[in-house]
Amino acid sequence: MTAAAPFSTSHATRHRVGPWFIVEGALLIILGVLAAALPGIAGVAAAVVFGWVLILAGLFGLTSLIGSRDHTHLLWSIVSGAVALVVGALIVWAPLVGAVTLALFIAAYLLIDGLAMAGLAWDQRKRGAGRWLWLMIAGVVDILLALLIVAFGPLSDAVLLGFVIGVDLIVAGIALAAMGLAARKVAV
Numbered sequence: 001m002t003a004a005a006p007f008s009t010s011h012a013t014r015h016r017v018g019p020w021f022i023v024e025g026a027l028l029i030i031l032g033v034l035a036a037a038l039p040g041i042a043g044v045a046a047a048v049v050f051g052w053v054l055i056l057a058g059l060f061g062l063t064s065l066i067g068s069r070d071h072t073h074l075l076w077s078i079v080s081g082a083v084a085l086v087v088g089a090l091i092v093w094a095p096l097v098g099a100v101t102l103a104l105f106i107a108a109y110l111l112i113d114g115l116a117m118a119g120l121a122w123d124q125r126k127r128g129a130g131r132w133l134w135l136m137i138a139g140v141v142d143i144l145l146a147l148l149i150v151a152f153g154p155l156s157d158a159v160l161l162g163f164v165i166g167v168d169l170i171v172a173g174i175a176l177a178a179m180g181l182a183a184r185k186v187a188v
Contacts, residue, residue: 021176024176025174025180028173029173031169032167032171036163036166041162042162043102046102047099047161051088052088052092054088055085058085058088065077065081102161113139114138116139117175118136120135137171141167148164
């Protein structure tokens with residue numbers, strides 16, 4: 001049994017994608033600073049966006065039933081679409097309540113994303129990639145932010161949610177910019 005060769009990228013590819021990581025990182029840092037500076041607005045905005053996503057998902061789900069014939073799970077599809085539509089409408093109607101509830105979902109996301117970032121960092125370290133430590137830091141920060149939200153429980157309102165979103169965006173932006181700089185440096 002032979003081990004698969006590690007994925008490698010050419011210097012030209014690294015040189016080409018490096019600036020895009022830097023640009024994405026800079027944009028995430030700017031958005032993160034705005035979210036941290038205006039955490040209440042960022043938290044409510046996140047809830048409203050999530051509410052609209054649910055409304056659209058519910059509408060598309062229910063609309064797809066019209067076009068599909070002989071649907072195997074018609075009742076469950078109706079329930080799924082209706083629940084998404086109703087919950088989305090409730091969040092858009094009362095975004096502050098939605099922000100409090102959304103905080104728990106974001107905690108779950110941050111925990112999973114933090115573990116994924118740590119895994120990615122570990123993989124990058126094994127490959128000898130530069131700046132893997134920033135990915136690990138981003139993963140650890142995500143995990144700590146998730147634990148912070150859970151620790152505050154019902155107090156994790158729109159302000160905490162907006163602040164957490166801001167910190168997450170800033171750290172992710174730094175990690176991406178560092179990876180882009182490392183890619184450019186290796187490519188030269």
